[in-house]
Amino acid sequence: MPGPVQSIQRGAAILRLLARSSGKLGVGEIATSLGLPRGTAHGLLRTLQLVGFVEQDSATGKYQLGAALLHLGTSYLDVNELRSRAINWADALAARSCESVKIGTVLDGQVLVVHHVFRPDDTLQTLDVGSLMPMHATALGKVLLAFDSGAGAALGNGPLEAFTRRTIVAPKDLTRSLAGIREVGWAAQVEEMTVGEAGIAAPIRGHGGLVVGAIGISGAVERICDAKGQPNTALVTFVRDAARAVSRDLGAARW
């Protein structure tokens, strides 16, 4: 077994020091307290700031514990609780869009369907709760990949499975697509999973804005997309509104 990693030990010491001190600390005070060179302390603080574990006061340049750290122990959200909290808004989305609604979370590099509302036309449909879908070929999956940095790890670096000729298979194309999704705040797939079908999805955020799942609609491409093959803007708005409403209920203040 390898020995302890020094930089993590030092990072932990900085967090303990900040937790103990009542006010904010400057980089010099931290370096002195822990007997570290100033440059080393600064590098560690920058990294901790990057992941949200510490925050820097813009006026004084001093450091304190970050909000992400405070929510670390409570950010886990049970999938059944997610369904329970989202059920009203998922129903409203299905009623408004006249399409079926699914909510997904990440499970071992795939999308786990945790909630499913039938398309409101009273045709025979089967409940898909518990089924798994590929991340890179679904709107739900692409949202989860775009906003959860850990979710992409399981995909690897090689080419991705092609389900149709429109499936994104090259990792660099997927990376570009995900950057676009992060920019606009929602994702679509058009015949990337099944010919003739399309979907739109948006992220569900929990406490502190952490993405805990995705909500989306899917259906026949001619209903989801306009004449030019672009996702219908009214449907995009419905999906994003529903995602925001669930996020608000889950305590994500800013979305």
Next chain:
Amino acid sequence: MATRYVMSIDQGTTSTRCIIFDQQGRLVSVTQREHRQHFPQPGWVEHDAVEIWRNLERIAPEALRQAGVGLEQVAAIGIANQRETTLVWDRHTGVPLRRAIVWQDTRTTALVDELAARPEASMVQKRCGLPLATYFSAPRIRWLLDEVPGLRERAERGEVLFGTMESWLIWNLTGGPDGGLHLTDVTNASRTLLMDLTTLEWDDDLLDFFGVPRAMLPQIRPSTETYGVARTVLPGVRIGAALGDQQAALFGQTCFAPGEAKCTYGTGGFLLLNTGKDPVRSTHGLLTTVGYQVGAEPAVYALEAPIAVTGALVQWFRDGLGLINSAPEIETLAKTVDDNGGCYIVPAFAGLFAPHWRSEARGVIVGLTSYITKGHLARAVLEATAWQTREVVDAMNADSGLALRGLKVDGGMTADNLLMQCIADVLDVPVVRPMVAETVSLGAAYAAGLAVGYWPDLEGLRRNWHRAAQWLPAMDPARRESEYDNWRRAVERTFGWLQPRR
């Protein structure tokens, strides 16, 4: 013309909610506020009616704000309420004389025993359709009249008013001491033990039997009718409906035809079956009640099976045992195992309601072995709700002579897929959840919208109903039978636990 909406007020046991619906019956905004539960003595449960009114004053405008809807866009208000909860207040000051006595409260046990011993007691169920039990309002009114000094005299002079929660809210909304309307609807009145089920009027013999002065009672009105206009909180908006919460859910599930049934799973469970224009008298432990009355049309009746403890068992698992952090996690825990491991929980926390009506029963956990884990217990918790549903469905089939072909479900527990599958399995019929799980609120909104012409007729409402999810039975019949047999044996073990005081 600006889009118009309907607002529902659901004054429930733990909270008050306001929901705004659009013309397609879709939910536009929701606000909610919980109120305190007071437990002054074992078996006593009370609510502060003023706190409930203040909550409504806060959440109703909030719901409009959230939806971006102006008062002039609200076509009507519909009210659904916790039933049988009993309040008396001063007509001149608007101040309640005591806290409201909640439907779960059993302080009237001795009084009910005493009343039941009288020779005229057999008249009660014949006249009002309900057994003489602590569950209903009349014994609570009598208890208050006996207990509060001077109350009887003041009630006889009409200075003190009785009402269930819808009466209290309507009275306050329409002006309170300054000309507030004192009325109730047929569904709520049918839960008092004081109304004749066929004439839909307060019955003199029942009033005499319980010793309740007529002067304190509200006027009985149809469930769907423009009662008046709100003068405060939502000034100028018409109040178009009031229904007991379970009847509102029946309405919201659009169970408008005889033979259609719904089950609402909340703290307790309530199965209601529409029986049409004639009341069906139960011989299998069910209640006969009014389902709804649309304007001047004849009332529609229902058979009702209340199950005392469904969601409350999950709450106990969370709060009493601390085995889960939130109610939905019960499903996660239950899924860690494949079956109940031979363990059964019968939640007769305060006796058993339909179809057994055993007030002396108390809960049991049976089949415990060292093999049982918290996962098995979680499964037994969910199965308890499914098997209790099976028992009341069997009773309903026997009373109505019809076999239930499918069950419409609603309420918070319908988010639990494992439970819904389990119910389909043990009933051996499809279980269907509608697009709007908030059927209590939707029913109140539908009824109010109907009163003011926002929706044309019952058929129009039916078209708004859509299936959101369906669970099909997938259990081996032999296993169903042996599990049911185990359940029944577990239930028998709860009987007779509480012994009469010597």
